[in-house]
Amino acid sequence: xxxxxxxxxxxxxxxxxxxxxxxxxxxxxxxxxxxxxxxRSEDETRSTVHWLxxxxxxxxxxSADRTYSIRVxxxxxxxxxxxxxxxxxxxxxxxxxxxxxxPLSTHVYHHAxxxxxxxxxxxxxxxxxxxxxxxxxxxxxxxxxxxxLTNASAIALKLIPENNQLRGVVIRLHAKTPVxxxxxxxxxxxxxxxxxxxxxxxxTIGNNALSNQEILNAVTFEWQxxxxxxxxxxxxxxxxxxxxxxxxxxxxxxxxxxxNLDSFYTDSQLSASFRNYLTQDLFVFKEQSxxxxxxxxxxxxxxxxxxxxxxxxxxxxxxxRISSVEPGLIVVQSAKPMLTRWFAENDTQFNALHSYFYNxxxxxxxxxxxxNGSDINFEFRGPKGTPVDVTLYGNDIELEQYRIFLQGEKxxxxxxxxxxxxxxxVFKSEQYYARLSNKVNRIKISSPQTVLAKLQxxxxxxxxxxxxxxxLCEPELDDFAAIGAWFSQKAQNDFNFTEQKRxxxxxxxxxxxxxxxxxxxxxxxxxxxxxxxxxxSNTFLVNSPDKYFANLFSEADPTEHQFNQVFNFGQxxxxxxxxxxxxxxxxxxxxxxxxxxxxxxxxxxxTQLLSFKGLEHTLFVNEGSERPWQKQRGYFLKAxxxxxxxxxxxxxxxxxxxxxxxxFKDFVVLNTRIRGRFKDGLSPEYTIKNKRFALxxxxxxxxxxxxxxxxxxxxxxSVSLAINDDLQTLKSITITAEQDIWISVLDELMQAPxxxxxxxxxxx
Numbered sequence: 001x002x003x004x005x006x007x008x009x010x011x012x013x014x015x016x017x018x019x020x021x022x023x024x025x026x027x028x029x030x031x032x033x034x035x036x037x038x039x040r041s042e043d044e045t046r047s048t049v050h051w052l053x054x055x056x057x058x059x060x061x062x063s064a065d066r067t068y069s070i071r072v073x074x075x076x077x078x079x080x081x082x083x084x085x086x087x088x089x090x091x092x093x094x095x096x097x098x099x100x101x102x103p104l105s106t107h108v109y110h111h112a113x114x115x116x117x118x119x120x121x122x123x124x125x126x127x128x129x130x131x132x133x134x135x136x137x138x139x140x141x142x143x144x145x146x147x148x149l150t151n152a153s154a155i156a157l158k159l160i161p162e163n164n165q166l167r168g169v170v171i172r173l174h175a176k177t178p179v180x181x182x183x184x185x186x187x188x189x190x191x192x193x194x195x196x197x198x199x200x201x202x203x204t205i206g207n208n209a210l211s212n213q214e215i216l217n218a219v220t221f222e223w224q225x226x227x228x229x230x231x232x233x234x235x236x237x238x239x240x241x242x243x244x245x246x247x248x249x250x251x252x253x254x255x256x257x258x259x260n261l262d263s264f265y266t267d268s269q270l271s272a273s274f275r276n277y278l279t280q281d282l283f284v285f286k287e288q289s290x291x292x293x294x295x296x297x298x299x300x301x302x303x304x305x306x307x308x309x310x311x312x313x314x315x316x317x318x319x320x321r322i323s324s325v326e327p328g329l330i331v332v333q334s335a336k337p338m339l340t341r342w343f344a345e346n347d348t349q350f351n352a353l354h355s356y357f358y359n360x361x362x363x364x365x366x367x368x369x370x371x372n373g374s375d376i377n378f379e380f381r382g383p384k385g386t387p388v389d390v391t392l393y394g395n396d397i398e399l400e401q402y403r404i405f406l407q408g409e410k411x412x413x414x415x416x417x418x419x420x421x422x423x424x425x426v427f428k429s430e431q432y433y434a435r436l437s438n439k440v441n442r443i444k445i446s447s448p449q450t451v452l453a454k455l456q457x458x459x460x461x462x463x464x465x466x467x468x469x470x471x472l473c474e475p476e477l478d479d480f481a482a483i484g485a486w487f488s489q490k491a492q493n494d495f496n497f498t499e500q501k502r503x504x505x506x507x508x509x510x511x512x513x514x515x516x517x518x519x520x521x522x523x524x525x526x527x528x529x530x531x532x533x534x535x536x537s538n539t540f541l542v543n544s545p546d547k548y549f550a551n552l553f554s555e556a557d558p559t560e561h562q563f564n565q566v567f568n569f570g571q572x573x574x575x576x577x578x579x580x581x582x583x584x585x586x587x588x589x590x591x592x593x594x595x596x597x598x599x600x601x602x603x604x605x606x607t608q609l610l611s612f613k614g615l616e617h618t619l620f621v622n623e624g625s626e627r628p629w630q631k632q633r634g635y636f637l638k639a640x641x642x643x644x645x646x647x648x649x650x651x652x653x654x655x656x657x658x659x660x661x662x663x664f665k666d667f668v669v670l671n672t673r674i675r676g677r678f679k680d681g682l683s684p685e686y687t688i689k690n691k692r693f694a695l696x697x698x699x700x701x702x703x704x705x706x707x708x709x710x711x712x713x714x715x716x717x718s719v720s721l722a723i724n725d726d727l728q729t730l731k732s733i734t735i736t737a738e739q740d741i742w743i744s745v746l747d748e749l750m751q752a753p754x755x756x757x758x759x760x761x762x763x764x
Contacts, residue, residue, distance in 0.1 A: 382451035384408025534635035594708035
C-alpha cells in the first residue's frame with residue numbers, strides 16, 4: 001500500500017512538472033509569435049481596435065451634448081507582407097442614429113491606403129490576431145463635424161471592400177469632449193509627463209509644432225475613446241494594434257471615388273508641365289484613357305524653338321517612351337480628360353509642386369506676426385474685381401492700409417485638388433510686394449468676398465543663392481547651398497482655418513516661356529567702359545547664341561566689330577573683293593603660339609591669302625550678312641576685389657558676362673548688391689538687393705582670346721539682374737567674385753546713346 005501511494009504521489013508531481021513545462025514552452029512560443037515585424041522604439045504603444053464587418057454594423061454610442069466632433073481612424077489589414085505599388089481602396093459606410101436608434105443620415109467615405117512596414121517612418125506597423133502577425137497599412141481618418149452630429153446619439157459603421165487584397169479593416173473612434181475643470185493650466189500640469197507627451201504626439205507631429213492655440217485646445221478638450229455596443233467576441237471582435245507615436249497619416253481620405261494623386265491631370269482646359277534636368281529617355285504611363293496625348297519640349301532660355309515630342313509605345317501596356325529628351329520644360333496636353341504619370345530613365349517619378357492658401361472672406365481674415373523691417377510677398381487668387389485689403393499694424397495700432405482689386409484670370413496650368421481628388425480650375429496667382437518699416441509687426445489680410453491668400457517673408461539684407469546653368473541644373477554642389485528668396489509664413493490664426501477646413505491645396509505647374517512682342521525686343525545692350533576701375537583688359541571674340549526668335553525682330557545691319565567664321569577659301573577671296581566696309585579685318589586663331597593674329601584683310605596679297613588655303617587655322621572676317629561672332633572687351637577682376645557701377649539713369653537690366661583664362665574650376669561664385677531708393681507701399685514687382693551665384697561653364701558659347709599668349713578661354717553662364725519698377729532710383733551695383741575672372745558688363749537700354757562707343761575705335 002505504501003508503495004502504491006508513493007508511486008501515485010510521484011506520478012502526480014511528474015505530471016504537474018510536465019504541465020508547468022508545457023505551459024512555459026507554449027507561453028514562450030506565443031510571445032515569440034507576437035513580436036512585432038519591425039524593430040520597435042521606446043515610443044511604441046498598443047491600441048485596442050475593432051474589426052469592421054460587411055453585413056453587420058458596429059455601433060458606438062456617444063453623448064450628444066458633450067461631443068463636438070468624432071474622429072474615425074481606420075487601418076487596412078493585409079494577409080501577406082508585401083509592398084503594393086498601387087493603393088488599396090476601401091470605403092466605410094456610417095449611419096448617424098438618434099436616441100431611439102432611428103437612422104438620421106447615411107454617408108460613405110472612401111479611402112486609398114498603402115502597406116506600411118518601415119519602422120523609421122513612424123507609421124502604424126502591426127496587428128496581432130490569433131498569434132499571427134498581419135501587415136497593416138498607414139492610418140486613414142475622417143472627421144464627423146458638430147453640424148452632422150445634431151440630434152445624433154450613436155453611429156453605426158460598415159465596411160465596403162473595394163479590393164480583394166484586403167484581409168479586413170480595423171477601426172477606433174474618438175469623441176472630442178470638453179474637460180470638466182475650470183483651471184485649464186492646472187488641468188494640463190496635473191497630468192503625468194508621459195500622458196502629456198503622448199497627447200502632444202498623438203494630435204500633432206511633436207511639441208515643436210504646437211502653437212499656443214493648439215496647446216490650449218489640447219487642454220480644453222479631450223479625445224475620449226468610444227467602445228462599441230454589444231458583447232465582445234459575439235457582437236464585435238477586438239484586437240491589439242502596435243504603433244509608434246507620433247504617426248503620420250500618409251495617404252488620403254475621400255468622400256467619393258478618387259483619382260490618382262500622383263498623376264498629372266490634363267483636359268481641354270488644363271495643361272501640366274515638369275522640368276527635365278538630364279538628356280535622357282522619358283516614360284509616360286497613361287491611366288484609363290485612349291485620348292491622344294501631346295508633349296512639347298520648351299527651352300527655358302529660349303535658345304531653341306519648342307519641339308513637339310514623339311511618343312512611342314513600349315512592350316509594357318499603357319506605357320510609352322520619348323527618346324533622348326534634352327534638359328528643358330515638358331508641357332503635357334490632351335483634348336480629353338486624361339491622367340498620366342511621368343518617369344525619368346532611372347524610374348524616378350516627376351512630381352508637381354504644391355502650395356497652401358487660406359480661404360478668406362468677410363467672416364475669416366488672416367493675421368500674421370512679422371519681424372520688423374521684413375520684405376513681404378503677398379499672393380492672391382480670386383475672381384475679377386475682388387477687393388483685397390492689406391492692413392499693417394504696429395503694436396495693435398493701424399499704420400497703413402492698402403486695397404487692391406484682382407484681375408481674376410483663369411490659370412491654364414495650376415489647379416485645386418478637392419477632397420474628392422477632382423481637379424478644379426483656379427485663378428492665376430497675383431503677387432504684390434511690400435517693404436515694411438521697423439514699426440510694423442503685424443499684418444491683416446481681409447476681403448468682403450472669397451479669395452485665396454498666402455504670405456511669404458524675407459529680410460531684405462539676406463542673400464539669394466542659386467546655381468546658374470546654360471540650360472537647367474539641379475542644386476548639387478557640395479560647398480554651395482541654394483537659398484530661396486521667400487519663406488512661407490503661418491498665420492497667427494492658422495488653427496481656426498485648419499479646424500474649419502479653410503485651407504486650399506493648389507497644385508502648381510510651370511508656364512512655358514512665351515514669344516515676346518516687338519515692343520519687348522526694342523531694347524539695346526551697351527557695354528560699359530570699366531578701364532578706369534579695372535585697368536587690365538583684353539578683347540575676346542565671343543559667339544553667344546541668340547534666342548530662336550531674335551531674327552524675327554532684328555532689323556539692324558551687322559557692324560564692323562561683328563565677324564563670321566570662314567570655312568573655305570572661296571569665302572576668304574570673296575570677302576577681300578567686297579570693299580563696302582571701311583575697316584575689313586581678318587582674325588587668325590592658332591593652336592600654337594602666337595595663338596592670335598589680326599590684320600587688315602584688304603592689305604593681304606594673293607600669295608598671303610593662298611597660305612590660308614589649307615585652312616589649318618581658324619579664321620574670321622567681318623564680312624557677310626550673318627555674323628554671330630563679335631568682339632567684346634573683358635576686364636580683369638581679382639578675387640575679392642570690389643567693382644562698383646554708378647548710375648544716374650536706371651537701365652532695364654544689367655547683364656554680367658564672366659570668362660576665365662586660367663585655373664579652371666567647376667564653377668565661379670559671383671556676388672552682386674544693388675543700392676538705391678525703393679518705392680513705398682505695395683508693388684507688383686520686387687528687386688532682390690543681394691544675390692550670390694554659382695556660375696557653371698557654358699557649353700553652347702564659344703570664346704577665343706584675341707591675345708597672342710592666351711590659349712584657352714572658358715565662358716560661364718551670364719547673370720542678368722532685372723531692375724524692376726519697385727526701385728525708384730538706382731544708385732550703384734557692386735560686384736565681387738571669389739575667383740580671378742574676366743568680366744564684361746552690359747546695360748539694357750530702351751534707346752542706344754548717340755555718342756560713339758569705345759569699341760568702334762579699338763583697332764585704330
